[in-house]
Amino acid sequence: MSAGEFVQGTAYVDVNNDGQLDTGDSYLAGATVKLFAADGTTLLATTTTDTNGAYMFNGLQDGATYQIVEVPPAGSVNSSAQAPVQLDTASVLAPNKIQVTLAPANQTISLSSLGAGIVDHVFINGAPNVEWLGQLNLSAGQTAGGGTTQFATFCTDLFHEIGGTPLSATIQPTSSSVLGPAAGEIAYLFNHYDNAPLTTVQAEGLQLAIWKLEYDGTSDFTTGQITMPMSAPPGGSGILYDSNAVPSAMTFLNEAAGKSETALYLNALLAPPGGQSQLAMRSFNFGNQVTPSSPPLDHGETATIGFWNNKNGQALINSFNGGPTSTALASWLASTFPNLYGATAGANDLVGSTNAGVAALFKNLFSVKGQKVYAQVLANALAVYATTPSLGGAAAVQYGFNVSATGTGSVTFNIGANGDAFGVPDGTPLTVMQILTILNAKAKNGILFFGDPNQQNLINEANTVADGINQSGDIS
Numbered sequence: 001m002s003a004g005e006f007v008q009g010t011a012y013v014d015v016n017n018d019g020q021l022d023t024g025d026s027y028l029a030g031a032t033v034k035l036f037a038a039d040g041t042t043l044l045a046t047t048t049t050d051t052n053g054a055y056m057f058n059g060l061q062d063g064a065t066y067q068i069v070e071v072p073p074a075g076s077v078n079s080s081a082q083a084p085v086q087l088d089t090a091s092v093l094a095p096n097k098i099q100v101t102l103a104p105a106n107q108t109i110s111l112s113s114l115g116a117g118i119v120d121h122v123f124i125n126g127a128p129n130v131e132w133l134g135q136l137n138l139s140a141g142q143t144a145g146g147g148t149t150q151f152a153t154f155c156t157d158l159f160h161e162i163g164g165t166p167l168s169a170t171i172q173p174t175s176s177s178v179l180g181p182a183a184g185e186i187a188y189l190f191n192h193y194d195n196a197p198l199t200t201v202q203a204e205g206l207q208l209a210i211w212k213l214e215y216d217g218t219s220d221f222t223t224g225q226i227t228m229p230m231s232a233p234p235g236g237s238g239i240l241y242d243s244n245a246v247p248s249a250m251t252f253l254n255e256a257a258g259k260s261e262t263a264l265y266l267n268a269l270l271a272p273p274g275g276q277s278q279l280a281m282r283s284f285n286f287g288n289q290v291t292p293s294s295p296p297l298d299h300g301e302t303a304t305i306g307f308w309n310n311k312n313g314q315a316l317i318n319s320f321n322g323g324p325t326s327t328a329l330a331s332w333l334a335s336t337f338p339n340l341y342g343a344t345a346g347a348n349d350l351v352g353s354t355n356a357g358v359a360a361l362f363k364n365l366f367s368v369k370g371q372k373v374y375a376q377v378l379a380n381a382l383a384v385y386a387t388t389p390s391l392g393g394a395a396a397v398q399y400g401f402n403v404s405a406t407g408t409g410s411v412t413f414n415i416g417a418n419g420d421a422f423g424v425p426d427g428t429p430l431t432v433m434q435i436l437t438i439l440n441a442k443a444k445n446g447i448l449f450f451g452d453p454n455q456q457n458l459i460n461e462a463n464t465v466a467d468g469i470n471q472s473g474d475i476s
Helices: 183-193 200-215 243-256 305-309 311-322 328-336 355-366 373-387 395-399 432-441 455-472
Strands: 005-013 032-037 043-048 054-060 065-071 076-082 089-094 097-101 169-171 225-227 238-240 263-266 278-280 285-290 412-414 429-431
Touching (some): 076 089, 183 200, 183 243, 200 243, 305 373, 373 432, 412 432, 412 455, 429 432
Antiparallel strands (some): 005 054, 032 065, 089 097, 412 429
16 A cells, blocks of 8 residues: 555557557657656656656655656657546646646546447446446356446446455555455556547457456466356356457457556445445556658758748649649648647638638748748648648649658758757757657647747747758758
């Protein structure tokens, strides 16, 4: 039992670049994770992720606000962060920064139904009562109180029944006398896949893996059922399951093997039989990408904002994909960079717009007096579109652009002394597409670094990089 609060999570390489920790990703060891007070500047603790990419800060204060910042090791850069907690008030401030206000460890929450194919909200402990064992129809021979065809009820099984005494503290998974020897692995699966979108067979596989870890010490699934150290369902000695869920269960078991995470253990709330209690997730994860080894930016791969504002640049924008009324360019901008050009981007909203609309937006951004960071960033994006034949075709060739199979988005640019704006060390080479993706992640309502107390300095750095890209790769 731990007397204090905690935060924990995982640093990982987002192999499929989907902004989520999932089974296709690998764990990132050696990342530095820093814990700050609510002001974001008072450093409280520092740790390093282990071989499983895991980190943890323990002994924290109920109700306190903290900021968690990840600094990736050499060769990796921040790409996203996730705070899929259910009890705490938490928000992602940047791809490398999460803010959280810890809820009391004895707080309870409402138990919601589990939607089809979605592992949602909380797992609760299964009691030695038949009606609590048959909520999932994993086989045709399910228990008499048996379930439904998918995850559509309110009870799934978790840790061993521990009796009628409600607990209201953080449970360390190493406390095997309470939670069992596989508790750390169960907590890992819960922390990372609760509230994750899963197919029905994946959801069944996850439940099957948890049952296996909790109740059945055998090494395989050959018996066709999970043996239970409690009252058996009618007509059998365990929980029968659908063999179609086994491959998915094995995937989860292999991923969880050797993991040891902490879970938040809460008071009973619906008074089910036997004084059951529940878990709630507390996992703050940081996605990273491998620093690219792509070729550096060269002339002919971008253009200055002056080009995009003059008659030639405006003509090129209006020529993409068939002419001024085409919506392909605007749709790509709005969907690829939604915080900058999507439905919530204010005056920069390009949803449903045309080439003519994009051209007009660029002229508006160019006309701003003083620093023109938003024109510089849009020029970066236009260069990516113009030089990628699968996007803009070959229209840009006549203006001096190098149109290649992978386009300007795949070439690298060293950000120099502007690492703070991108959440990476100074001197990091990033691809142009990574730079745009990070800037989009750091924008809200079309505004870069919205709400950041250091906003203007960060905008200055972003402007230096975006302008540098346009100047260094200029077609002239």
